[in-house]
Amino acid sequence: MKKNSPIAKLITFTVNGKEFTRYVIQSMLLIDLIRDELGLTGTKTGCLEGECGACSVLLNGAAINSCLFLAINVEGHEITTIEGFSTGEKMDxxxxxxxxxxxxxxxxxxxxxxxxxxxxxxxxxxxxxxxxxxxxxxxxxxxxxxxxxxxxxxxxxxxxxxx
Amino acid sequence: MKFNVISPKTKTDLLKAMKNETYFRFGAGYTDLIPEMKKMEDIGYSIINLAQLNDQTFRNIKRGQDVIRIGTLATAAQIVNDEFIAENFPVLHQAANCLASSQIRQVATVGGNLCTASPSGDISCALVSIQAQCEILSESGNLRLIPIADFFIGPRKTSMKNNEILRSVIVPINVKHHEVHSGFLKVGTRRSMECSVVSLAYHILTDKKAIIHKAGIAIGAVAPTIRYAEEAGNFLLGKNISSIHPDDSELFANEVLKYASPISDLRASAWYRSEVLFNISKSILE
Known part of the structure; x- marks a missing residue:
């Protein structure tokens, strides 16, 4: 996706301290943005209906289910996935x-x-x-x-x- | 899952989107909407995405002199964390706190709970017991206020029209009182992530001598809509809450039961729902 359209939207957000500006398909779920677009597969795909919590990520510091969240709504927000917990060799x-x-x-x-x-x-x-x-x-x-x-x-x- | 999304940032943009779109649904917390849309082969409507709406009346919980105004985009977590609500309306605090899970409470909104109009909505049941008013905004910008009891007209049906949106719920601040006996009882088949089998919201105010002078009772999951058990509340007026006779507790529970017309479904039988409702109603006076 290269431009703003009814299908895709340009958004800016932070994941694990790094800022991203990307075109994101409007109906995409946050879990798909994290796993498929950003390649951060530590966030797991479980029930995909908010029951199991395997897909939990931090949105501005509080846990949410990334399977029940529209990717475009991370605009201006800060996401932390499990990959953002450790810094290099040092674990959280x-x-x-x-x-x-x-x-x-x-x-x-x-x-x-x-x-x-x-x-x-x-x-x-x-x-x-x-x-x-x-x-x-x-x-x-x-x-x-x-x-x-x-x-x-x-x-x-x-x-x-x-x- | 493919659908068209409109993300209004201001109230003006929101009203414009409501006017322009023929078939649309509002999306706020998405905790019910996404699972629902996933089951559909073809989503024949657009989503008016409220998550980016930057309007404080929609978002905030604000305390005035006589009322608390809860924006419908306030989340369950915002309700749980509000100290004034925790202290003065334990029924609302508890209902918000037992909704689903902490991840869901973080995003699920008051408006979503109300507009889904589920007979087992937790926050909705609490709001009925404290006789909130619903403030509804039309696409032309007009506001109307209706008692919450008139808001629910059937399972998943509200009295709102297609070109309207629920903006706030307005809760009257407690009249002068000495103590608040208020709480939310939810019976389900497990403790978390559970849809109520029976729920009971009660908000009772007493004076210095423990005499009840206001009592709001609401029941969930036992009728097509959440019901305000007015006569049950009236039955308690003038009684001393610390010394209610066991016979009166039973009479009270029977009054509550008059508002129930439970059905049997996969979660519980009608008989079970009635028995549980009777017992938990009695228990709040013991």
Whole structure:
């Protein structure tokens, strides 16, 4: 797509700290922009209807489902995917906590889980408040783990959020 | 999935788009619309995309002297994070907080919940219990105000016309009171991402002596629309909330039940819905 048309629209947005200006098909979903156009395949395609949370990304710091979001609506916003968590060799503390707590089994839900935990961490820092275990569970209610390794994921989140 | 999108940035552009487009749907949070469109082979309408509309009346939650004005593009997360609402309208706070999941609450809008007109809409049920008013804007720029009870006319049907859009809901600030007994009970088959099997919104105000002087009760998922159980609320007036006789609790629950006409579907049977509604109605007075 090369020009503005009823089909495509020129938008400017930031992904993992890098600014992009692109023509985007108006009916394209954010998950397709991220995976197919930008090649960031750490964001996973799960149920594609907002149930499983595997496609979660951060929109201005808060987790959303990229499968239920129109790509053109990232105009002027900042997206962070799992690829934006680590800087070079150094992992993000959410990722480290998940590994240390054995919170990864098959790994399919992991990037979405990490995104939701990051979203909670940002929020709890902004509010200077440590969430309760119940609040952590609630914060992860939009992420399914079919290996059912929830306890370790909640423990990893607890470790991070109690800091 | 292919469809045409118009993204108005201002109210003027929005009204123009409403005038120009013959077949259109509004898209705001898209959490219901995208799954719905995916199932369609041919999407025969355009989307008027409200996500980029830069109009504060549509977007903000604003407190005035006698009312709170909630823009219909306010998200469930905005409601959950509003301290004034949490303190004065726990029913609305709780309803917004049990909607779907945190990712969905981040984008799902108040207007979407209302205009979908689902009999099990959580935010809608809470807004009925506190007797909000709906402010509707027409393509010619005229405004009209209707009580929320007149907004829902059937499952997925509202009293809005094709050339209208819901701009705000206006909630009257609580009259003088001593305490607020307010909450939202949602019974489903699981705790998250659940569409209610039965829901009950209650907003009861008492004076210093614990006497009830205002009571708003609304029920969801047990009738073609969300219902305001007016007589059930009236039944409580003048009673002391801290010492309601068990017989009165049952009479109250029966009053609530009069507004229900549940159906059996894949989520629950009509019998189950009635039993649950009776029990949770009773429970709010215990």
């Amino acid at each position: 503390e959410v990722q480290t906590a998940m590994i240390q707590n054995g919170a990864v089994q098959c790994g399919f839900c992991s990037s979405g889980m990490a995104v939701s935990i990051k979203s909670m961490q940002t929020r709890s820092r902004n509010e200077s408040r440590i969430p309760t275990r119940h609040e952590i569970q609630k914060g992860l209610e939009g992420n399914l783990c079919r290996c059912t390794g929830y306890i370790k994921i909640i423990e990893a989140a607890g470790e991070i959020l109690n800091k």
